[in-house]
Amino acid sequence: MPAAPGPVLPDLKRPARGKPGPRLVTVVASRRITPNMIRLTLTGPELADVRPKCEGANCKIFLPGAGQGRDDFARQLKDGPRPVVRTYTVRHWRPDVQELDVDFVDHGLEGPASAFANRARPGDFCGFAGPGPVKLSEFYADWYLVAADMSALPVAAAALEAMPRDARGVAVFEVTCAEDRQQIDAPEGIEQHWLVHPHPHRPSPAQEGMIRALDWPEGRVQTCVAGESGVIKALRGYLHQERGLARGDAYVSGYWKIGLVEDQHQQEKRRESA
Ligand SMILES: Cc1cc2nc3c(=O)[nH]c(=O)nc-3n(C[C@H](O)[C@H](O)[C@H](O)COP(=O)(O)OP(=O)(O)OC[C@H]3O[C@@H](n4cnc5c(N)ncnc54)[C@H](O)[C@@H]3O)c2cc1C
Structure with missing residues (x-):
């Protein structure tokens, strides 16, 4: 017998207010698209809730420490302290395969993000938060x-x-x-x-x-x-x-x-x- 309709409860599936925490993502590809630009393709099940058409939105990339293991970094993303964070832009997002491209300027090994992009190989990991709002989404100019x-x-x-x-x-x-x-x-x-x-x-x-x-x-x-x-x-x-x-x-x-x-x-x- 079907259950009688119950009282209206708060929608527990609705995401909590505020930003989602950083997600752990894996580098699936790294390639130099021009001499001074490196494209990392990131993926992971935690990207499932990233909205479509977020190209051009900014995001935060959380960088693991030298030699840090994946489990330890996952724990740090969740419990702190906050790892080194840098701001980047979603270049492409392919929700069908849950792949996200981020293009890093290669300005040498001095900056932790540029160094990470230089060294990143498939299987490496980092944190991803965002995306924020797309910077230009309404077009009405002459x-x-x-x-x-x-x-x-x-x-x-x-x-x-x-x-x-x-x-x-x-x-x-x-x-x-x-x-x-x-x-x-x-x-x-x-x-x-x-x-x-x-x-x-x-x-x-x-x-x-x-x-x-x-x-x-x-x-x-x-x-x-x-x-x-x-x-x-x-x-x-x-x-x-x-x-x-x-x-x-x-x-x-x-x-x-x-x-x-x-x-x-x-x-x-x-x-x-x-
Ligand atoms: C909203 C937003 C979106 C962004 N999107 C992107 C993006 O998609 N791709 C991207 O590559 N950058 C992007 N940036 C810029 C990026 O956040 C900075 O370049 C950042 O400083 C890189 O971090 P790092 O760890 O490599 O260097 P840092 O540790 O921050 O800096 C180390 C040294 O490198 C110098 N430096 C930093 N950036 C550059 C650069 N581009 N060229 C030459 N020298 C530099 C600094 O002046 C400093 O002397 C974005 C920034 C913002 C605010």
């Missing part, structure tokens, strides 16, 4: 400005791929060598410029110079602008103060800063926005 250095290529590429196919605008990329240029499925009306700056640890005025020289269009403008903080600070000033770009139409974000490790850079950003 003209788009996209600007990115290598660290922001993943967010820029995801935004360009998601844009309406009749979008118009300009994308100004800055990469470490000519071979770091990537094929991006951008709308035909987005004019792409690829600048080369072989010394990313030295300031580069080239992107700002090119953007200032553009004929500023009539109509509504949206931006996806990210990269080294010094460049971004100059562009933020230009876009908001000189061009009057509305804050709500602009994604303009410093992704790293010459001479600072990520935690110092994040602290500086918090101080500046306080």
Whole structure:
């Protein structure tokens, strides 16, 4: 006999409020997609709840210590202390096979995340938290400005791929060598410029110079602008103060800063926005 309907209980399957904790993921593939960019493909059953279409959202990568075993790292992710964490971008998410690509700039072995990407081999592991919100998900502009250095290529590429196919605008990329240029499925009306700056640890005025020289269009403008903080600070000033770009139409974000490790850079950003 079917059970009589019971009282309405709270939906216990609904995820708890707040962010899910870091998940343990396994590296299934590591390949150099251009001379200075390493793509790690991550997978794991704990990714099952990652939502579709999260390309371009930021995420946190938790890094195991040198020689740390998988079980010990899994315990640390759960109980602390917090491992070294760095911020990255979901480049591709394939929910059908639960594979997620993250593109790491190879800027040497000094940074723990860049070093991890350099050394990672299939079977290695790390932690993954996120994804956060997609940076540019509504497209309503008459003209788009996209600007990115290598660290922001993943967010820029995801935004360009998601844009309406009749979008118009300009994308100004800055990469470490000519071979770091990537094929991006951008709308035909987005004019792409690829600048080369072989010394990313030295300031580069080239992107700002090119953007200032553009004929500023009539109509509504949206931006996806990210990269080294010094460049971004100059562009933020230009876009908001000189061009009057509305804050709500602009994604303009410093992704790293010459001479600072990520935690110092994040602290500086918090101080500046306080
Ligand atoms: C929202 C967001 C999304 C991001 N997405 C990506 C992404 O998808 N891919 C990506 O590669 N980066 C991305 N970044 C940037 C990344 O978080 C930083 O580059 C981070 O500092 C790398 O950590 P690390 O451990 O390698 O170096 P750290 O330990 O943080 O720094 C060590 C040294 O390396 C320098 N350094 C850091 N980054 C670079 C760089 N790109 N080029 C040259 N020198 C550098 C620092 O100034 C410092 O001197 C993103 C940042 C943010 C805020």
